[in-house]
Each structure stands twice: as structure tokens, then as C-alpha cells.
Amino acid sequence: MVWEDVQKIRAQAPLVLNITNYVVMNTTANALLAIGASPVMAHALDEAEDMARIAQALVINIGTLSTHWVESMFKAGRVARDRGIGIVLDPVGCGATAYRTETAQRLVREVRPAVIRGNASEIRALLHSGGNTKGVDSQDAPDDVAADAGELARSAGCVVSVSGPVDLITDGTRVARVANGHALMPRVTGMGCTASAITGALLAVNPDRFAAATHAMGVMGVTGEIAGAGAAGPGSFQTGFLDALYRLDQAQLSARLKLG
Amino acid sequence: MVWEDVQKIRAQAPLVLNITNYVVMNTTANALLAIGASPVMAHALDEAEDMARIAQALVINIGTLSTHWVESMFKAGRVARDRGIGIVLDPVGCGATAYRTETAQRLVREVRPAVIRGNASEIRALLHSGGNTKGVDSQDAPDDVAADAGELARSAGCVVSVSGPVDLITDGTRVARVANGHALMPRVTGMGCTASAITGALLAVNPDRFAAATHAMGVMGVTGEIAGAGAAGPGSFQTGFLDALYRLDQAQLSARLKLG
Amino acid sequence: MVWEDVQKIRAQAPLVLNITNYVVMNTTANALLAIGASPVMAHALDEAEDMARIAQALVINIGTLSTHWVESMFKAGRVARDRGIGIVLDPVGCGATAYRTETAQRLVREVRPAVIRGNASEIRALLHSGGNTKGVDSQDAPDDVAADAGELARSAGCVVSVSGPVDLITDGTRVARVANGHALMPRVTGMGCTASAITGALLAVNPDRFAAATHAMGVMGVTGEIAGAGAAGPGSFQTGFLDALYRLDQAQLSARLKLG
Numbered sequence: 021m022v023w024e025d026v027q028k029i030r031a032q033a034p035l036v037l038n039i040t041n042y043v044v045m046n047t048t049a050n051a052l053l054a055i056g057a058s059p060v061m062a063h064a065l066d067e068a069e070d071m072a073r074i075a076q077a078l079v080i081n082i083g084t085l086s087t088h089w090v091e092s093m094f095k096a097g098r099v100a101r102d103r104g105i106g107i108v109l110d111p112v113g114c115g116a117t118a119y120r121t122e123t124a125q126r127l128v129r130e131v132r133p134a135v136i137r138g139n140a141s142e143i144r145a146l147l148h149s150g151g152n153t154k155g156v157d158s159q160d161a162p163d164d165v166a167a168d169a170g171e172l173a174r175s176a177g178c179v180v181s182v183s184g185p186v187d188l189i190t191d192g193t194r195v196a197r198v199a200n201g202h203a204l205m206p207r208v209t210g211m212g213c214t215a216s217a218i219t220g221a222l223l224a225v226n227p228d229r230f231a232a233a234t235h236a237m238g239v240m241g242v243t244g245e246i247a248g249a250g251a252a253g254p255g256s257f258q259t260g261f262l263d264a265l266y267r268l269d270q271a272q273l274s275a276r277l278k279l280g
Numbered sequence: 281m282v283w284e285d286v287q288k289i290r291a292q293a294p295l296v297l298n299i300t301n302y303v304v305m306n307t308t309a310n311a312l313l314a315i316g317a318s319p320v321m322a323h324a325l326d327e328a329e330d331m332a333r334i335a336q337a338l339v340i341n342i343g344t345l346s347t348h349w350v351e352s353m354f355k356a357g358r359v360a361r362d363r364g365i366g367i368v369l370d371p372v373g374c375g376a377t378a379y380r381t382e383t384a385q386r387l388v389r390e391v392r393p394a395v396i397r398g399n400a401s402e403i404r405a406l407l408h409s410g411g412n413t414k415g416v417d418s419q420d421a422p423d424d425v426a427a428d429a430g431e432l433a434r435s436a437g438c439v440v441s442v443s444g445p446v447d448l449i450t451d452g453t454r455v456a457r458v459a460n461g462h463a464l465m466p467r468v469t470g471m472g473c474t475a476s477a478i479t480g481a482l483l484a485v486n487p488d489r490f491a492a493a494t495h496a497m498g499v500m501g502v503t504g505e506i507a508g509a510g511a512a513g514p515g516s517f518q519t520g521f522l523d524a525l526y527r528l529d530q531a532q533l534s535a536r537l538k539l540g
Numbered sequence: 541m542v543w544e545d546v547q548k549i550r551a552q553a554p555l556v557l558n559i560t561n562y563v564v565m566n567t568t569a570n571a572l573l574a575i576g577a578s579p580v581m582a583h584a585l586d587e588a589e590d591m592a593r594i595a596q597a598l599v600i601n602i603g604t605l606s607t608h609w610v611e612s613m614f615k616a617g618r619v620a621r622d623r624g625i626g627i628v629l630d631p632v633g634c635g636a637t638a639y640r641t642e643t644a645q646r647l648v649r650e651v652r653p654a655v656i657r658g659n660a661s662e663i664r665a666l667l668h669s670g671g672n673t674k675g676v677d678s679q680d681a682p683d684d685v686a687a688d689a690g691e692l693a694r695s696a697g698c699v700v701s702v703s704g705p706v707d708l709i710t711d712g713t714r715v716a717r718v719a720n721g722h723a724l725m726p727r728v729t730g731m732g733c734t735a736s737a738i739t740g741a742l743l744a745v746n747p748d749r750f751a752a753a754t755h756a757m758g759v760m761g762v763t764g765e766i767a768g769a770g771a772a773g774p775g776s777f778q779t780g781f782l783d784a785l786y787r788l789d790q791a792q793l794s795a796r797l798k799l800g
Contacts, residue, residue, distance in 0.1 A: 043305045043321045045563045049729040054774050059729070060633070061563050064606045070637035086324045086348065088606065113320070117330035207526065209309040209319070253523030254314050263773030266727065303565045303581050346584045346608065373580070377590035467786065469569040469579070513783030514574050 022235040022277060023270045025226050030056035034224035037075035037100075038217060039063050039093050041083025041112065044210030047258075048079075048217035054265040055239070057221040068092040072099035076106075076224035079217050080131070082123055083112035090123055097131030106223025106232070109133040110216035115145025125149070128176050134229040136172065137181040137216045137236075140165045147172045162188035166195070179233045183215055187237040189230065196234040199278035200241025202248030204257045215240045234279065242276045243268060282495040282537065283530045285486050290316035294484035297335035297360075298477060299323050299353050301343025301372065304470030307518075308339075308477040314525040315499070317481040328352040332359035336366075336484040339477050340391070342383055343372035350383055357391030366483025366492070369393035370476035375405025385409070388436050394489040396432065397441040397476045397496075400425040407432045422448035426455070439493045443475055447497040449490065456494040459538035460501025462508030464517045475500045494539065502536045503528060542755040542797065543790045545746050550576035554744035557595035557620075558737060559583050559613050561603025561632065564730030567778075568599075568737035574785040575759070577741040588612040592619035596626075596744035599737050600651070602643055603632035610643055617651030626743025626752070629653040630736035635665025645669070648696050654749040656692065657701040657736045657756075660685045667692045682708035686715070699753045703735055707757040709750065716754040719798035720761025722768030724777045735760045754799065762796045763788060 035058045040048060045061050052059035062071045065088055072078060078100040080093050100107050109131070111124035124146050128136065136146070140160035147168045162169070162182035169180040174192035182188045187198040205211045219236035226232040246268075247260035295318045300308060305321050312319035322331045325348055332338060338360040340353045360367050369391070371384035384406050388396065396406070400420035407428045422429070422442035429440040434452035442448045447458040465471045479496035486492040506528075507520035555578045560568060565581050572579035582591045585608055592598060598620040600613045620627050629651070631644035644666050648656065656666070660680035667688045682689070682702035689700040694712035702708045707718040725731045739756035746752040766788075767780035 041321075042302050042562050043309055046306060046566060046729060049563055050774060050778075053727050053729055060636070061561075061604060062633075063604060064639065066607075066639040067605065067637035070639070074636065084321060084323060085327065087326075113322075116320070116334065117327035119324065119326040119330070207313050209306060209313055251523075253526035254310060255519035255522030255526075258310075258522075259519055259775035259779055262775030262778075263771075266773035266775075301581075302562050303569055306566060344581060344583060345587065347586075373582075376580070376594065377587035379584065379586040379590070467573050469566060469573055511783075513786035514570060515779035515782030515786075518570075518782075519779055 022238045023273050025222055025235050026055065026239065026268060028225035029221050032225060033058045034076035034221060035060060035074060036077045036079060036217065036220045036224060037062065037071050037096065038079045039089065039096055040079060040081035040213060043083060044213040047210040048214050050262055051214045051265060052217055052221055054262045055218060055221055063089050063092045065092050065095065068096040069099045072096040075100065077220040078105060079108045079110070079220040080127060081110040081112055081213055081216055082120060083213060085119060085123060093127060094130060097127065101132050106220065106229060107131060107133040108135045108137055108216050108220045108223065110213060111136065111138045111142045111146050112213065114138065114142040121145055121149055133178050134223055135179045135181055135219050135233045136176065137183065137219055139212060140182055140184060143172060143180060143182050144168050161185060179229050181219065181233045181237060183212055183237065187241065189234045189237060191230045194230060197280045198234065198237040198241050199280065200238065200245055200276060202244040204248050204251055204254055205244050207254045208258055238277050238279055239268065242273055245276055246272060282498045283533050285482050285495050286315065286499065286528060288485035289481050292485060293318045294336035294481060295320060295334060296337045296339060296477065296480045296484060297322065297331050297356065298339045299349065299356055300339060300341035300473060303343060304473040307470040308474050310522055311474045311525060312477050312481055314522045315478060315481055323349050323352050325352050325355065328356040329359045332356040335360065337480040338365060339368045339370070339480040340387060341370040341372055341473055341476055342380055343473060345380060345383060353387060354390060357387065361392050366480065366489060367391060367393040368395045368397055368476050368480045368483065370473060371396065371398045371402045371406050372473065374398065374402040381405055381409055393438050394483055395439045395441055395479050395493045396436065397443065397479050399472060400442055400444060403432060403440060403442050404428050422446060439489050441479065441493045441497060443472055443497065447501065449494045449497060451490045454490060457540045458494065458497040458501050459540065460498065460505055460536060462504040464508050464511055464514055465504050467514045468518055498537050498539055499528065502533055505536055506532060542758045543793050545742055545755050546575065546759065546788060548745035549741050552745060553578045554596035554741060555580060555594060556597045556599060556737065556740045556744060557582065557591050557616065558599045559609065559616055560599060560601035560733060563603060564733040567730040568734050570782055571734045571785060572737050572741055574782045575738060575741055583609050583612045585612050585615065588616040589619045592616040595620065597740040598625060599628045599630065599740040600647060601630040601632055601733055601736055602640060603733060605639060605643060613647060614650060617647065621652050626740065626749060627651060627653040628655045628657055628736050628740045628743065630733060631656065631658045631662045631666050632733065634658065634662040641665055641669055653698050654743055655699045655701055655739050655753045656696065657703065657739050659732060660702055660704060663692060663700060663702050664688050681705060699749050701739065701753045701757060703732055703757065707761065709754045709757060711750045714750060717800045718754065718757040718761050719800065720758065720765055720796060722764040724768050724771055724774055725764050727774045728778055758797050758799055759788065762793055765796055766792060
């Protein structure tokens with residue numbers, strides 16, 4: 021259950037290591053703190069492995085790539101893989117440039133993430149080595165790439181979590197859908213990256229990675245709805261999102277969660 | 281007209297590539313999303329050119345320089361120049377260090393921006409290779425450097441947009457002034473960088489670069505006034521700014537815009 | 541007195557150079573602007589020394605380390621040391637990895653900070669070259685490391701400022717405690733880094749570094765209390781913190797400050 025996982029995060033404050041992009045570092049660190057996890061943001065080659073040794077989950081996000089960072093992702097990723105902690109890969113902008121697509125594909129093969137979380141264009145590009153990703157926004161809905169998501173999940177041996185108006189989560193056999201969220205979410209930078217970070221927190225407390233990935237999208241969607249209901253625009257949405265995530269309770273989850 | 285340009289941005293969601301500083305990446309990405317554009321923040325050498333090939337405008341901001349980033353700015357800049365898309369250069373802190381001044385001057389020569397947008401000290405330093413810039417804040421008003429701005433515009437073959445209490449925009453012949461804004465704007469980091477990003481969005485939809493630069497400052501000033509009227513300080517100002525930019529309408533622009 | 545220092549910052553707008561981590565750059569720049577200082581965030585090897593020559597204080601924060609940044613910290617640090625301006629070192633995550641601990645210790649020896657500001661785990665790790673820092677959060681209260689803080693202050697010839705529910709500030713002889721703050725502060729990323737940045741602003745206007753470090757924690761704690769009283773969670777806390785810092789007045793300080 022989603023609520024039990026949230027309670028565990030608040031009780032255990034799992035250490036979630038993030039090698040992520042500059043744009044959203046502050047946003048995702050604050051989201052992890054708001055849900056009750058303990059975020060660490062680190063990328064230096066000299067300490068990536070040390071950090072991965074003390075973490076309970078690893079989130080790799082390729083939003084702003086460069087050579088040294090990619091090396092750190094592999095270094096931390098291998099340690100995390102060998103330790104058996106949950107790894108989330110967010111293939112931001114996959115398909116927009118060959119560099120992103122190739123890096124994401126190598127990470128899938130070598131680091132073996134438990135969950136790949138992206139939008140429909142990114143998931144398609146990751147599978148087919150191409151695509152027409154327009155920057156970091158998707159032109160497709162998750163269900164448009166349901167078959168691709170399943171194939172990617174099976175070939176990579178992981179869960180694929182596709183965010184959009186209705187999120188789709190699959191392990192290649194089972195499929196879950198989360199029909200929560202708010203129209204302001206795509207108007208705030210880093211909401212996808214936040215979903216990946218929250219997925220990391222869920223993986224740290226729930227060994228069932230399909231459930232963890234699904235619950236993460238449930239938390240995101242319900243929190244987004246609550247924030248959206250009180251927002252005048254994307255500025256107050258962001259403020260309200262952190263407040264709502266911090267205050268999220270069982271009654272809100274029960275009343276709002278649309279998980280199918 | 282300013283309102284027509286805002287409508288076009290909302291309808292077309294132009295892809296604006298930003299190679300910008302760490303401090304404001306999140307802020308400017310959110311401002312671009314709030315106005316309706318589609319921001320991409322990227323700086324890796326390996327993908328700068330690929331990104332510039334799919335963008336409708338490029339914003340180069342030298343706020344936090346380093347060697348690899350400067351190379352990426354030139355790589356992306358040359359592609360953008362050759363494709364003929366609008367380029368904005370924000371010479372942040374120009375004059376504070378020789379490294380910044382020289383980098384900004386080389387960018388002007390080689391990349392040929394459509395618009396240079398900075399504060400008075402930066403514009404002066406860019407023209408005269410020196411100056412007494414105190415960090416990133418200006419001691420001068422735009423009209424103090426009106427002659428320099430005109431000379432820079434003519435020598436560089438671009439529009440120069442100088443922000444301050446009354447913004448001054450010139451193409452070396454024509455001069456426009458925007459007398460909007462709010463006293464809290466200089467108390468928030470990244471408002472100048474936001475003005476540059478918004479100028480990029482306007483350039484993507486309006487081929488008249490003098491008009492685009494002027495309209496961008498109009499949007500910034502009117503949005504700032506609306507946000508300032510509802511703010512208790514720089515924190516609520518930031519929240520309100522994004523909300524106001526997202527909700528900006530024709531009536532607000534008509535009632536408030538002081539364009540001369 | 542704290543209030544006199546705040547007035548001086550507002551009147552003089554001292555230039556505070558920050559070589560700090562990506563996660564909090566925006567947050568600390570905005571806090572410095574809100575209190576009335578003039579922040580510069582720079583890290584490039586090519587300009588670290590030039591920036592240090594025009595600054596009134598330097599804040600070095602090792603939150604997101606990498607090779608080039610460490611070099612810039614030493615370059616700027618030596619210039620600042622030789623110029624005699626106040627230097628704050630924030631040893632973020634010291635103890636979590638050998639790289640962080642060693643870098644922080646070298647900075648203490650070579651750059652000779654006026655104030656080291658960290659949490660209890662970081663201060664202990666800095667003195668003992670080890671420890672069990674869990675990421676960037678501390679398991680200990682400042683008074684648990686009072687003896688270590690005193691020893692570090694004497695051996696390094698500086699003031700040590702340990703933040704926590706009750707902050708402890710010592711120069712190795714005198715000890716001050718600040719019993720202000722709010723429970724939401726550890727739920728927002730970068731509040732410790734903000735304390736270090738504010739300490740830099742205080743050092744720029746108060747030559748008594750023990751007083752400056754103490755007053756900085758007083759400003760942080762009182763501002764946090766005011767923001768916390770009006771907050772629904774960590775999102776509105778952040779907004780309210782900047783507003784409260786901008787509006788902080790003598791009456792609020794007199795009524796709330798618990799300095800012992």
C-alpha cells in the first residue's frame with residue numbers, strides 16, 4: 021500500500037544518492053526532504069563510489085550530461101548494482117541527441133536499473149535508438165508507447181514507468197496505471213525528475229520494485245492534485261507541492277488515488 | 281504588439297536552448313515554461329551542436345563560466361548563427377574579470393547575437409574592455425550608457441537591451457524605453473537572466489529583433505509589477521512572478537505597459 | 541549587536557563571493573540579496589583570484605566537489621587570506637567520503653578560514669579525520685561536540701559555528717549558544733549553506749569574527765522562527781524565509797533572540 025511506504029520513508033529516512041542535473045537538484049532534494057527521505061547530491065569521480073556504498077537507493081538522471089558526470093554515473097551505478105540497492109534511471113531528453121541516447125542505453129546495460137522512469141518519447145527513443153524527442157517534453161501519451169515500455173522492461177529486466185496524464189508502469193508482464201496529477205505539472209521544470217527521485221525513496225523501503233514504482237507515481241499524482249487545487253499558477257504550485265508532500269496523509273491518499 | 285507575441289509563444293511553444301549559469305537554470309527554465317515556451321538547458325560539448333540544430337532560439341549566459349562551457353557556447357553559437365535562429369547573449373559580470381570580458385567580446389564577434397541583454401555596467405565593459413563592474417550588479421542606470429549601447433549595437437550589428445529602473449533598447453538607430461518593473465526585482469537573483477531567456481522566447485516568434493527585445497522587457501516589467509503588488513518580500517515575489525507570467529493577459533498589458 | 545550588523549549589511553551591500561555547491565547556489569544567492577548583501581557565485585579557475593580581489597568576504601562550501609572546483613577554492617582562498625577578508629568554510633558532508641574530509645582539512649590549513657560552520661557530524665569528522673556522517677545530515681546535537689568544536693577552533697585558529705536545535709559558536713575560549721530556529725529548517729535543503737553565506741555577510745561588516753558568527757546564527761534562527769510560524773510546510777517556509785529576512789527588524793530581533 022502507498023500509505024505504508026510513505027510511513028516507512030518518514031520513519032527510516034533512507035539515504036537516496038542522486039547524480040542528477042543542475043536544473044532540478046534543488047527541487048528534487050527538497051522533494052526528498054519533504055517526503056521524509058535523506059537526499060545526497062554528489063557527482064565527483066573521487067567520491068561517487070564512496071557515496072554509493074552508504075546509500076539505500078541511487079537515482080541517475082542524465083538531464084545535464086558531461087564526460088566526468090557520465091563516468092561518475094557508471095562508477096556509482098556499478099557499486100549500487102553490486103550492493104543490490106534500487107537504482108532509478110531517468111533518461112532525460114533521450115532521443116534529442118545521440119550522446120543522450122547512447123549514454124542512457126549503456127547505463128541500462130551496465131548498471132541494470134530497477135526502474136527506468138521517463139516520458140513516452142524518452143522511453144521510445146531508449147528502445148529504438150532514435151525518435152523525435154523535442155527537447156525534454158513528450159509529444160506522446162504513456163499508452164501510446166505501452167508496447168515499447170513492455171518490450172523495454174523485458175529486455176532490460178526492469179520496471180518501466182512512463183509519466184503523462186495517465187502514468188503507465190510495467191514490468192513487462194503486469195501493467196498499472198495512475199490517473200492522478202494536475203495540468204500545472206508540465207508547466208513546472210523538474211516534475212519528472214522529482215518523480216524519479218521519489219521513485220528512489222520508494223525503492224529504498226519497498227523491495228517489490230513494481231509496487232514501489234507504482235506507489236511513487238501515486239504519491240506524485242495525488243500530491244500534484246492537492247497542490248494544483250490551491251495554486252494560482254506554476255509558482256504557487258511549486259510551493260504547494262512541497263507543503264502537500266510534507267503533509268500527505270492516509271485520508272488524502274484513500275480519497276484521491278486512482279490506481280488501476 | 282506584445283500581446284500577439286505572447287499568444288504566439290503560448291501557441292507554438294518554441295524550443296529555447298539555454299547555455300546558462302548554474303544559479304539561475306531552474307529559475308529561467310520555469311520562467312520559459314510559465315510564458316509557454318519549451319526550455320532546454322544543456323551545456324555538454326558532445327551535444328551542444330545537436331541541441332542547437334533543433335532549437336528555435338539560443339540564449340548564452342556567461343554567469344558561471346568555465347573552459348568546457350565556453351567551448352559549448354561557441355559550438356552551439358556557430359550552429360545557431362548559421363541556421364539563422366535568434367541568439368541572445370547575456371554578458372553577466374562582464375567587466376568584473378578579464379576572463380568574462382574577453383569571453384563575452386569573442387562571443388559577440390564570432391557568434392553574432394541578435395540581442396545583447398545586460399545591465400549598464402556590463403554593456404559599458406563589453407564596449408570598453410574594462411570598467412568597474414561590482415560583481416553582477418550595476419552602479420549605473422541604462423540611460424547613463426545610452427551612447428555606449430548605441431555604439432555597441434552598431435559595431436556588433438545587433439540590438440542592445442539594457443535593463444534597469446527604465447530599460448533601454450536600441451539597434452543603434454532606434455531607441456525604445458520600458459518604464460515598468462518593481463523595486464523587488466533586483467532583490468531576487470536571476471531576474472536579469474530571466475529577461476534574457478524571455479528575450480529568447482520572443483525572438484523565436486518575432487523576426488523583428490528590435491521589437492522582440494523591447495516586447496521581452498515589457499513582459500518582464502509588467503509581470504514584475506503584478507508580482508510586486510502582491511508580494512511581502514523577495515520570496516513571495518518569485519512565486520508571484522511565475523504565477524503572473526503564466527496568467528498574463530491582454531488587459532494587464534494594455535493597462536500597465538509604459539513603452540516609449 | 542545583531543541589529544547594528546544587519547543595518548550595516550543593508551547600507552554597505554558587501555560583495556560576498558561564494559564558491560558553493562550547485563544544489564543551493566540559487567538559495568544562498570537569494571538569502572544574501574534578501575539580507576541586503578551583494579552575492580557573486582563563481583568557480584572558474586580563470587577568474588577565482590580576480591573575484592577574490594574585489595570581494596569583502598569569501599564563502600567556501602564543499603557540497604558538490606570536483607577537481608577544478610577544489611583548485612578554484614584554494615586559488616580564491618589564498619587571495620582572500622592574503623587580503624585579510626573574512627573566509628567562511630562550510631565542510632558539507634565532511635566524514636561521508638575521504639575526499640571531502642581531506643579537502644576540508646587542507647582548506648583549513650592553507651586558507652585559514654575565520655569561521656568554520658557545519659553540523660555536529662561534520663565538525664567531529666573535520667577534527668578526527670573520520671566519523672560516521674550519514675550524507676549531509678547530522679545525528680548529533682552541537683553540544684555533543686562542544687569539546688571537539690573548542691579543540692578545532694584552537695588548533696585552526698578560528699571560530700567554529702555548529703548548527704543544530706541550539707547552535708554553538710566558539711573561538712576555543714568563549715562559547716555562545718543561539719536557541720532560535722524552527723523544526724521545518726532541516727526539512728529544507730540548503731539552510732545550513734544559507735547560514736554559512738549569511739555568516740560571510742556578517743564577517744564583511746563586523747571585524748569581530750566571534751560576534752559575526754554568533755550574530756549570523758541569531759539572524760538565521762529568528763528568521764526561521766518567523767517563517768515557520770507562517771508556514772504550512774517546507775515550500776511556504778522557503779518563501780516566508782526570504783520574505784522575513786528581507787523584512788527583519790529590530791523589534792523582531794529584540795523580542796525573539798535567545799542568545800546565551
